[in-house]
Amino acid sequence: MTFRQQARFWLVFTIGFFFLVWLFSSILLPFVAGMAIAYFLDPLADKLEARGISRTVATSIITALFFLVFLFVLLLIVPMIGSQLAGFLERLPGYVDTLQTNVGPYLQHILDRVAPETLQSVSDAIKGQTANALKWVGNVLTNVLSGGLAFLNFLSLLFITPVVSFYLLRDWDKIVAKIDSYLPRRSARDIRQCAREIDDTLAGFVRGQSTVCMLLGLFYGLGLTLAGLEFGFVIGLMTGLVSFVPYFGMIAGFAVGFGVALAQFGLGLDLGIVVIVFLIGQLLEGNFLTPKLVGDKVGLHA
Known part of the structure; x- marks a missing residue:
């Protein structure tokens, strides 16, 4: 195959690929999830295979363990988190009332010292950002829950994704080798090197x-x-899970945790302990976890 033919093939393939993604976007979720799982489990399968375990056996063990852990989280951890989250939302108005009673006078004293136009501009900004956030959340929930495909997508994730993950993980090296055979021979080495660097950085970061x-x-x-x-x-878990957004996770989690602690404990030692927990977590993230688990993987060192 000449270079011109290979270039034409990849152009047609790319256009066709994105057209198929657009055409079947409503049913692609389990296949995309299966591909992502296979991609991130492939290094573990390679290590087991290097120890003399057949690829099929290694894939069976890894896939079974992964989805057993997933089911454990789905059946035990998620209901517990959901219960705590529902209880928190139910108690939220009470926390707000307590804060208004205990902190309101001090806050009002501070606000009285602020110029009215400054206070109004801050209030308008907060209202605008809150409205935008609520609109975004509403759109997400509408897209997730609307239509009969929501339940179908859940079932497909539950039953189709493990099968897709297994076969993709088992044949991953063959798939990569097949794609490699279509690369332009004159540029194959450079493309492989570039793809390897992207793969190492992306996989290491994620x-x-x-x-x-x-x-x-x-x-x-x-x-x-x-x-x-x-x-x-649930407050701590959510703080950690959204910490992939720089500063937002910590600030949002601390604000919620501090507000609940202030409403529950008032000003005192217990409130200080909650603050210390967040400070220690921030120190661990900035000085140990992120540099060691992310920085070293992507070649960024503190």
Whole structure:
């Protein structure tokens, strides 16, 4: 195949690929999820295969363990988190009333010292951002829950994704080799090197950041629970899970945790313990977890 023919093939393939993605976007979720799972589990399968275990056996073990853990989380952890989250939302108006009663006079004293036009501009900005956030959340929920495909997508994720993951993971090296055979021979080495660097960086970042989020969620959840904070586990877990967004996760989690602690404990030692938990978590993330689990993987060192 000449270079011109290969270029024409890849152009047609790319256009056809994106057309098919657009055409079947409503049913692609389990296949995309299966491909992502196979991609991130492939290094583990390669290690087992290097130890003399057949690819099929290694794939069976890894896929079974992965989805057993997934089912454990789905059946045990998620209901517990959902219960705590529902309880937190139910108690939220009470927390707000308590804060208004206990903190309101101090806040009003501070606001009285602020120029009215400044206060109004801040209030308008907060209202605008809140409205935008609520609109975004509403759109997401509408897209997720609307239509009869929501339940179908859940079932397909539950039953089709494991099958897709297994076969893709088992034949991953063959698929990569097949794609490699279509590369232009004159540029194949450069393309492989570029793809390898992208793969190492992307996979290292995603795996590392996911590990950081899970460890932070567990730390905050256990720390706030031991501190006696109501709904501490779900607040801490959510803080960790959204910490992949720089600063937002920590600020949002701290604001919620501090507000609940202030309403529950008032000004005192217990409130200070909650603050210390967040400070320790931030120190762990900035000085140990992110540099070691993310920075080293993508070639960025503190």
